[in-house]
Amino acid sequence: MQLTNLFFTFLLATAVAAKGKNGTHTHDDGHGDGHKHGDDHNHGGDKAINDKSLCREMAQLSHLVKVASNDTKVAEMTKNNATKIAQFKTKAAEASTKLTTMQSNATFVNVCNVIGAEQSLKAECKKMRSLQKLKTLAGNETAITEMTKGNATKAAALKAKAAEAQTNLDKMMANATFVEACKSQTDAKNQKSGTSPGGAQAAAASGSPTPTPSAAAAAANSAGLMLMANTGFISTAIIVAAGILML
Numbered sequence: 001m002q003l004t005n006l007f008f009t010f011l012l013a014t015a016v017a018a019k020g021k022n023g024t025h026t027h028d029d030g031h032g033d034g035h036k037h038g039d040d041h042n043h044g045g046d047k048a049i050n051d052k053s054l055c056r057e058m059a060q061l062s063h064l065v066k067v068a069s070n071d072t073k074v075a076e077m078t079k080n081n082a083t084k085i086a087q088f089k090t091k092a093a094e095a096s097t098k099l100t101t102m103q104s105n106a107t108f109v110n111v112c113n114v115i116g117a118e119q120s121l122k123a124e125c126k127k128m129r130s131l132q133k134l135k136t137l138a139g140n141e142t143a144i145t146e147m148t149k150g151n152a153t154k155a156a157a158l159k160a161k162a163a164e165a166q167t168n169l170d171k172m173m174a175n176a177t178f179v180e181a182c183k184s185q186t187d188a189k190n191q192k193s194g195t196s197p198g199g200a201q202a203a204a205a206s207g208s209p210t211p212t213p214s215a216a217a218a219a220a221n222s223a224g225l226m227l228m229a230n231t232g233f234i235s236t237a238i239i240v241a242a243g244i245l246m247l
Helices: 002-022 044-068 071-077 082-103 106-138 141-147 152-174 176-193 199-206 213-227 232-246
Strands: none
Touching: 044 071, 044 082, 044 106, 071 082, 082 106, 106 141, 106 152, 106 176, 141 152, 152 176
């Protein structure tokens, strides 16, 4: 995994340099810093996409600069080739300059924080649903037998992983803010696609206000930030469970 991350970083450095050569134009889009966009003609409909793209780029630049500060990782990544090390350091220096410019705009950084929290929340809500499915599966002997083709070893391993995942699922479900944020996110998605079971009528009947986009974003920001550092085991449990079935 470490080698994969280092290889990705090396490719990222190359991509950053290539993007710099291709060149992009800047304009004032409301953030006040004239930060990069693909062309001079992006308007309101593209703003959210541009923000996400720029936030992703800022995160990549930050990662690149961080790796460049670790001489051991750089030497390992370049196989201690002095020429490659020098080239990488040069690209990292360019990335650092660009990163500083992007981070100097507090409004843009705040936008990225919200986007990051929303994306983190979306991923965590998806993991919670996966854990719930795993829990349901673990309690269905017929389904387990079919999925493992009657292999007792695989069935036992799957149940063991489901038991481990249950602990984390309980923790997630105990976080009322997180659960409500996931519900708001799902409701907003259903309403947007026109598939909401009851939609505003259900909300009115229950006395609960329909989540507004800003409210959903606020909930996402709050719940997402709380969960960013707690994803490791959950991801591992889901991946391992899937791997067991593929053996």
